Every structure is written in C-alpha cells, then in structure tokens.
Amino acid sequence: MANDQMVILGGGLAGATAAKTLRTEGFEGPVTLVGAENRTPYIRPPLSKELLLGKADADSALVVPDNWYADNDVELLLGSPASRVDPDAHVVTLAGGRRLHYSKLLLATGARPRTIALEGADLEGVMTFRTLDDSLKLTALLKGGGRKVVMIGSGWIGMELAAAARTYGNEVTLLGLEEIPLSAAIGYELGRYFQRVHEEQGVSFRLPASAAAIDGQDGRATAVRTTAGETLPADVVIIAVGVVPDTTLAEAAGLALRNGIPVDAGLRTSAPDILAAGDVANALHPFTGEHHRSEHWANALNGGKVAAQSMLGLDARLDVVPYFYTDQFSVSMEYSGFPSLTSGIVPVIRGSLDEGSFIAFWLRENNVVAGMSVNKRRVQKAIKALISARVPVNEAKLRDPGVPLDSLLPA
Numbered sequence: 123m124a125n126d127q128m129v130i131l132g133g134g135l136a137g138a139t140a141a142k143t144l145r146t147e148g149f150e151g152p153v154t155l156v157g158a159e160n161r162t163p164y165i166r167p168p169l170s171k172e173l174l175l176g177k178a179d180a181d182s183a184l185v186v187p188d189n190w191y192a193d194n195d196v197e198l199l200l201g202s203p204a205s206r207v208d209p210d211a212h213v214v215t216l217a218g219g220r221r222l223h224y225s226k227l228l229l230a231t232g233a234r235p236r237t238i239a240l241e242g243a244d245l246e247g248v249m250t251f252r253t254l255d256d257s258l259k260l261t262a263l264l265k266g267g268g269r270k271v272v273m274i275g276s277g278w279i280g281m282e283l284a285a286a287a288r289t290y291g292n293e294v295t296l297l298g299l300e301e302i303p304l305s306a307a308i309g310y311e312l313g314r315y316f317q318r319v320h321e322e323q324g325v326s327f328r329l330p331a332s333a334a335a336i337d338g339q340d341g342r343a344t345a346v347r348t349t350a351g352e353t354l355p356a357d358v359v360i361i362a363v364g365v366v367p368d369t370t371l372a373e374a375a376g377l378a379l380r381n382g383i384p385v386d387a388g389l390r391t392s393a394p395d396i397l398a399a400g401d402v403a404n405a406l407h408p409f410t411g412e413h414h415r416s417e418h419w420a421n422a423l424n425g426g427k428v429a430a431q432s433m434l435g436l437d438a439r440l441d442v443v444p445y446f447y448t449d450q451f452s453v454s455m456e457y458s459g460f461p462s463l464t465s466g467i468v469p470v471i472r473g474s475l476d477e478g479s480f481i482a483f484w485l486r487e488n489n490v491v492a493g494m495s496v497n498k499r500r501v502q503k504a505i506k507a508l509i510s511a512r513v514p515v516n517e518a519k520l521r522d523p524g525v526p527l528d529s530l531l532p533a
C-alpha cells in the first residue's frame with residue numbers, strides 16, 4: 123500500500139477532502155492532486171453569499187490552509203487540467219504533457235455551468251457563475267449599487283445571487299421557467315414563500331419567462347429581451363440555469379456514464395481502480411437503493427472522505443442523509459433528505475411561514491423522507507434521525523411545535 127500512487131483529478135471540495143482523508147487515514151505513499159483552476163482548493167457556497175457580500179475573504183473559503191499540502195507531502199498541481207485518462211495503462215496525462223501513473227484514481231471534476239444558446243451571451247456584462255474569480259468579478263460589478271441586473275434562472279444559485287445583488291442596492295429582475303421559483307424542488311407553497319421574501323426586498327420576477335436574446339451596444343450588454351416580448355434594460359446579466367457534471371475525461375476514457383458517472387455506494391466506477399465523488403458522481407444510495415447525483419457541498423465533503431477510504435481498500439459507503447443549505451436575505455434554510463422521494467407530496471408545516479420560522483416535512487407512507495428548516499437552529503440532527511429511523515410518525519405531533527422532535531423517534 124505504501125508504494126501505491128494516489129491521483130486525484132479535480133481541486134474542489136471533493137478532491138481536497140479526499141487528499142486530506144488519505145493522510146488522516148494514515149496513508150504515507152505519494153498523493154497528487156490535480157486542479158484545472160489556478161487556485162488552492164476552496165469551497166463554493168460562500169462565493170454567492172459571504173464573499174459576494176464582502177463579509178468574508180477568499181482565504182476563509184479554503185478547504186485546508188495553503189501550507190497544508192506541502193506540510194502533508196501532497197503534490198498540488200494547479201492550473202494544469204488533466205487531458206486524458208488511460209484506464210488500461212493506469213496513466214493520466216496532463217494538458218502540459220506530464221504523465222502520472224496511478225494505483226487508484228479519483229475523478230472529482232465537479233460540474234460546470236450549463237450554457238444556453240443565446241444571441242448576445244458573449245457581450246461584456248454577461249456571465250455565468252461558478253468560480254472564485256466569478257465571485258470577485260461580480261462583487262466589483264455589484265458593490266456600488268445602482269445597476270440593472272437581470273438574472274436568467276430562478277434556481278438556488280439564481281435566487282442567492284439575486285439576493286446579494288439586491289442587498290447592494292441594485293435593481294434586480296429574475297426570469298425563470300417555472301411559474302413559482304424553486305417549485306420543482308420544494309413545491310408551490312414553499313417556492314412561493316421564497317418568492318415573497320425576495321419581492322418584499324424589491325426583487326422583480328418574470329415567471330414563466332426566458333431570455334430570447336441579449337441586446338448590446340459597443341460590445342456591452344444593454345438589455346435582455348424576454349420570450350414574453352418584454353425588453354428589460356440590463357448592465358449585468360447572469361445566466362444561472364443549472365450545471366452539468368463534468369464527465370469529459372470519464373467519457374473519453376470509456377467509463378459508463380448515466381447522469382454523471384454512476385458509482386456504487388463505495389464510489390467505485392465501472393473501471394477498475396477509478397472512483398468518482400462530488401457533483402460528478404451519481405452514487406447508489408443504500409437508503410433508497412437508487413442512484414442520486416447531488417450538487418451540494420455536504421455530498422462533496424462526505425463523498426471525498428468515502429472515496430479516499432475506498433481507495434485505501436476500507437469498507438466505506440456513502441450512506442449519510444443528503445443535506446444542503448442556502449442563505450437569502452434574512453432567510454437561513456437547511457434541508458436534509460431525498461428530494462427524489464418528495465415529488466407530488468404536499469409538505470407538513472410545523473411553525474409559521476408568515477413569521478418566517480418553520481420546518482417543512484415531506485412524508486411518504488407516514489415516514490419522513492425530507493425536512494427543510496427555515497430560520498430554526500439545531501433541528502437538522504433530529505430531522506436526519508427521523509429520516510434514518512424509517513418509522514411512521516404521527517402527523518399531528520409533527521405539526522405541533524410544542525412536541526419535541528426527539529420524542530417522535532423510536533425509544
């Protein structure tokens with residue numbers, strides 16, 4: 123094992139966590155972490171929140187401090203994307219031509235923003251949003267306020283960016299394909315709740331509507347024309363229409379693909395000695411017996427750990443209840459559970475949407491399969507325990523804030 127060569131492709135949270143876990147598990151052999159971005163691995167959630175709002179600096183987003191890699195003898199190759207994986211020869215080739223032999227390889231290449239074919243998308247002032255550089259660029263554009271911002275896309279990232287843009291005093295209009303933002307993810311009632319929070323802060327919505335074209339003058343964006351025939355003046359246009367898993371390397375290497383890279387619960391791909399974790403991995407979850415591809419922070423963190431343990435031959439499985447969070451204006455939301463099990467289910471609400479402090483539970487056959495808390499601290503542990511317990515719960519008790527959640531768990 124000490125002579126094994128561990129190679130990790132992708133310098134995001136999943137990749138860096140895997141490198142860290144290899145060391146904390148006691149692996150002393152060579153570890154190489156290859157990152158396409160010329161940045162020490164960082165986490166992305168602050169990019170659209172604290173960092174964008176100037177409440178935190180870039181160093182606070184690092185997965186581990188800069189010096190950790192050298193101190194722990196992890197070779198960090200930044201700004202050097204891998205261009206090819208040869209599964210038979212167990213060799214990775216980097217864009218600069220360097221070849222790396224691996225005993226075990228982790229693909230943690232994440233996801234990249236989905237692009238849409240839109241006239242004017244290449245004008246100055248139009249951008250997608252994924253990286254630290256995007257966050258720094260957008261901060262500079264927004265922070266003086268007074269700009270006209272059009273957001274194309276009303277998903278989690280679009281809503282967070284809209285909140286930040288508005289907080290700086292910009293005029294913000296959000297276009298979305300759904301009649302109610304986020305309704306595909308959390309249903310109409312809760313989607314409407316988020317929409318109301320934004321409207322109360324002065325964000326305008328055009329729903330359902332999409333962009334037909336972006337107009338410009340002298341190479342700069344000036345307006346967005348919508349499919350409803352409206353022309354919205356714009357200095358800044360953000361295209362936030364979701365992400366696609368970055369399977370470029372996996373596809374060229376002949377790995378099986380299905381909504382990302384399908385992996386078992388130990389995050390092993392169809393190719394011997396190649397694993398995948400984070401946004402790119404579509405992992406079999408022991409709880410549902412189905413594959414899930416999650417585009418959330420906790421999945422990259424937990425997946426990075428499990429992948430490293432599997433690389434070391436340990437019996438590890440990614441079996442935690444999925445979790446994510448978002449902050450928009452004064453709303454702090456956390457969600458645990460399986461979104462794929464909630465479709466068509468009207469959530470049970472504990473607390474008050476009007477007062478902006480509540481928990482929404484999704485039940486299937488009286489079992490909790492997901493729970494979303496808004497402005498409630500320290501309830502996610504109990505929500506995860508309720509989901510994991512797989513026991514029927516009394517709906518009236520679940521609704522009643524006077525009944526402690528822990529008391530609904532089996533003794």
Ligand SMILES: Cc1cc2nc3c(=O)[nH]c(=O)nc-3n(C[C@H](O)[C@H](O)[C@H](O)COP(=O)(O)OP(=O)(O)OC[C@H]3O[C@@H](n4cnc5c(N)ncnc54)[C@H](O)[C@@H]3O)c2cc1C
Pocket residue numbers: 131132133134135136137156157158159165166167168169170202203204205230231232233234251252253279368371399400401402416417418419420422445446447448449
């Ligand atoms: C703005 C923003 C806000 C977010 N907010 C939240 C939030 O509030 N809560 C939440 O739960 N989740 C949030 N997320 C999602 C979360 O950040 C992702 O799920 C997480 O970043 C996934 O980590 P990853 O390591 O799998 O992939 P990534 O973070 O995408 O990292 C993959 C890395 O691999 C690199 N790469 C790609 N190809 C190659 C190659 N060929 N060679 C070398 N390197 C390569 C990429 O450049 C990238 O740096 C947010 C995401 C964004 C963009």
